[in-house]
Amino acid sequence: MAANRTLAIAASSILVGLIVLGLKFLAWWLTGSIALYSDALESIVNVVTAIAALIAVRLAQRPADATLPYGYHKAEYFSAVLVGVMIIVAAILILREAIFGFLAPTLPDAPVQGLAVSGVATIVNLVWAGVLLRQGRLAKSPAIAADGRHLMTDVVSTAGVLVGLGLVYAIGWAQLDAVLAALVALNILWSGWGVIRDSVGGLMDVAVPPDTQVTIREVISSSADGALEAHDIRTRQAGKMTFIDFHLVVPGVMSVDASHTICDRIEAKLREAVSDVQITIHVEPEDKAKHAGIVVL
Incomplete structure (x- = not known):
């Protein structure tokens, strides 16, 4: 039952990720904001890592055999490393867009609609991140836990973006949009490093707490x-x-x-x-x- 619940959680992450991805790209389409575009790029990573987590969780549940007599449990650590790498790639892409946006700044459009749509996506992510963190801890699943930590980082960075965009609209400083995107990228880089660090410890046969x-x-x-x-x-x-x-x-x-x-x-x-x-x-x-x-x- 616990194994089936973990698989169901991993599969549901893909659906939630697609819903949030759609909402964030809608927010970017409404506003043209580089910061919201960077937030949407991170959601692509969320979907990819959710797929990787599902594959890893399913593989990790396979019983030991002659090829892997100690089981497939470490498959989840490989998935978590992939999550970390994807996070870092997303951060690099966001930094690139932030540089271009800083050099050619423009004020975003449709502020109220864009912020509202992004806010709904953030609430969905916050709720689901809590589910993933709790289930990852109960099931001792590194892949699920890594997915949850990344989503929580996404929530924090999106909240910062929304506050910052409010200032962009209030004071009319277009370059602040690009600065916010760069800050999101740095936050994502830190998150990716943390996921990789924790996963490498598992691959190196770290002792129990x-x-x-x-x-x-x-x-x-x-x-x-x-x-x-x-x-x-x-x-x-x-x-x-x-x-x-x-x-x-x-x-x-x-x-x-x-x-x-x-x-x-x-x-x-x-x-x-x-x-x-x-x-x-x-x-x-x-x-x-x-x-x-x-x-x-």
């Missing part, structure tokens, strides 16, 4: 009764999946069956504490103890 690491160590310590020590504890995050592996030291005279029972108990407790987790435990005899890590009392 410190609080989750503490939980994992506490669970192992409290449920490893009968073992002597747990060391070389490693974690990594790949999309919604958390991978945990460590070495468990047991008495040398302990039977395979008894050590397996301890491992089963630890795994069960870890699955209760950490959702969507894959666990690998390497059992070792007591002469392999490092007297480090977690000493089981």
